Amino acid sequence: MSLNLDTLRLQIDSLDHKLIALLNERAQVSLDIGAAKREAKDSQDEENTHVYIPGREKQVFEKVTRLNPGPLAADSLCAIYREIMSASIALQKDVMVAYLGPVGSFSHDASMKRFGDSVQYASQGTIADVFEAVERGRCQYGVVPFENSIAGSVVPTLDKFIKSKVKIRAETYLPVHHYLLSNSTTEAVRRVYSHPVALAQCQIFLNSQLKGIELIPCASTSEAAQLASKEKYAAAICNRVCADIYGLDILHADIEDQQDNTTRFFIISDAWDAPTVSDKTLLMFTVDHRLPGALCDGLKVFKDHSLNLTKIDSRPSMLRPWHYVFFVECAGVHGDSEVMNNVVAELGKFCLDVKIVGTYPDQRPQDLN
C-alpha cells in the first residue's frame, strides 16, 4: 500500500473531529464534577471549594501511562494530559498560582509542570511573599522549594512553615540543570548572581572555573538572570530558559555538582486533601531541651507506630536560644488518620507546638522509592 499524504491528512482531520468531540465531552463531565464539589461543601461557599485534587491527578497520570499502547511516548501523553486537566481545572474555577519569580525560575518551571497552561500565575519576589499570597487568599495555591538533593533544605521555606497557617497539599520533584549565562565571556566575568541554594549546587564548577569571583546571592535564579542581563561583566547561574527570556548567552551548560540534581517543591494552600492509596505527612514539634533524650523519645513515637521517616530537619525556634523546631516527614500515612491522631497526641505529652504541616500524595520518583 503506498502512503498518500493527502489521504493520511484526511485521516488526521477525521480523528481530530472525534478527539475534539471527546475532549469536550470530558470537559463537560469535569464541569459537572465542579458543580458536585460545590454541592458537597456544606457552606456552598464557592470561594473555598478546591478544584485541584493532586491524588486524583496522580491516578489519572498512572492510568494514562498504563493504558498507553504507543507509539506515543509516555512523557508526551502525560504532557497532553497535563494540559487537559489544566483546562478542566480552569473550567471549574478561576485558579491563581503564586510562585517565586520572575518568569524563568525553577519554581515557575515546577508550577507550570504541576498546573499547566490554562490556570493563572502570579509572580512573587520572595518565598515569604508566596506564603503571604496564599495566606491572604490572593492566590489559592502557591509553589515553594522545600529541599534540594545537593544543597539540602531551603531554610526560608522551613522558617515560614513555623509561623504560617498554610497547609501542604501536594509535592513535586523537578530535575534541575544549571547554566552559566552572561553577555560577557567566562574570562571577563567579574561577578556571578544566583540564589544561594543554586550557588551551593555548583560548588565544583565555581571553584574550578570561576575561583575567587564575587558571588552575589539573589532572591531567585531568574532575578539573577535579570540582573546579569543589565550588566556588562556579570553572569547568572540559572535555568536554561532564562537565556531566551533575558537575552543572555550560554557560557556553560549542566554545571551542577551532580547530574541527577533534583529539587522537591511543595504546593501550599489553605487545606490538604482526602487520603489516597499512598500519602506522606510532614509534622513539626519543639522538644524541651532540659529533658534528656526528648528528641529520641519523640522519634520513638514514630517507631512505635511503625512509621517510616523520609525526612528530618531542625531549625532554631526563634523564641529562645538553643531551642529547636523539628520537622519530621513520614511515609504511608495520611494526616487525618487514626495513626496520625495518636502520634500527635503522644508527642503532645512531652513536646511543644505539635502541628501537622501538611499531608499529600507520595510523588517520589520511582528510583527514590
Ligand SMILES: C=C(O[C@@H]1C=C(C(=O)O)C=C[C@H]1O)C(=O)O
Ligand atoms: C475533574 C476533577 O478536577 C481536577 C481535574 C482533573 C481531571 O481533569 O481529570 C482531575 C483532578 C482535579 O485536579 C476531579 O476532581 O476529578
